[in-house]
Amino acid sequence: MRTHLFALAAIAAILPALSAVAVAQAVGTTGAVSIERGGNPLWAVPLDDLEAQRERPLFSPTRRPPPAQEIAAPPPAAPPAAPAPPALPPLQLIGTIKVGGGGYGLFTSTISQVTITLRPGEAFGGWTLLSLLPRSAVVASEGREVVLALPEPDIAAVPGPPGAPSDKPDPVNEPIFYPEH
Numbered sequence: 001m002r003t004h005l006f007a008l009a010a011i012a013a014i015l016p017a018l019s020a021v022a023v024a025q026a027v028g029t030t031g032a033v034s035i036e037r038g039g040n041p042l043w044a045v046p047l048d049d050l051e052a053q054r055e056r057p058l059f060s061p062t063r064r065p066p067p068a069q070e071i072a073a074p075p076p077a078a079p080p081a082a083p084a085p086p087a088l089p090p091l092q093l094i095g096t097i098k099v100g101g102g103g104y105g106l107f108t109s110t111i112s113q114v115t116i117t118l119r120p121g122e123a124f125g126g127w128t129l130l131s132l133l134p135r136s137a138v139v140a141s142e143g144r145e146v147v148l149a150l151p152e153p154d155i156a157a158v159p160g161p162p163g164a165p166s167d168k169p170d171p172v173n174e175p176i177f178y179p180e181h
Contacts, residue, residue: 089127089139091116093148096132105129105137107148 056063094115095106107116107124118129127146130138136149 089141089146089148090125091127091139091148093137093150095150096134096137098132098134103132105132107137 055065057065060066090110091107092110093105094108097104097106102119105118107118108114109116109125111125116124118124120129120131122129127139127141130140130145132138136147138145138147140146
């Protein structure tokens with residue numbers, strides 16, 4: 001049994017060398033062909049030697065090569081269009097501050113809800129602050145101007161100055177009634 005194992009091992013060692021020699025003889029090349037163990041023996045065949053297989057393909061019903069296909073050049077890519085400015089600025093005016101000859105506009109980003117301070121000439125989200133008025137701001141993008149105004153205050157919800165008459169009863173000066181026992 002031991003001799004059979006040695007014989008099998010010897011045959012297994014010789015087979016790759018025999019297949020490489022057989023391929024080299026079938027192709028007609030001279031000299032030894034080195035093929036890595038486990039590699040495809042046809043990798044040793046030069047592509048120029050396979051011209052007959054290209055002219056008469058094995059798996060084509062007519063054994064004729066398929067007609068040459070013309071590959072059209074892809075159409076030229078259109079330049080990317082400039083992104084259109086949004087219909088409305090991504091800003092909501094929450095206040096204006098006048099300081100000397102200039103001022104600031106206080107805005108909230110409608111996208112991220114972050115408070116932003118802009119001076120005239122500064123930009124955010126493609127919109128530039130042009131001017132500030134006491135209750136509004138003018139912003140522009142690509143020649144289009146939009147006026148952002150503060151909402152009108154709700155007079156009924158705003159408390160008056162201290163000591164001014166009010167429609168609501170004053171809880172401090174309101175009489176307290178105690179139930180009788």
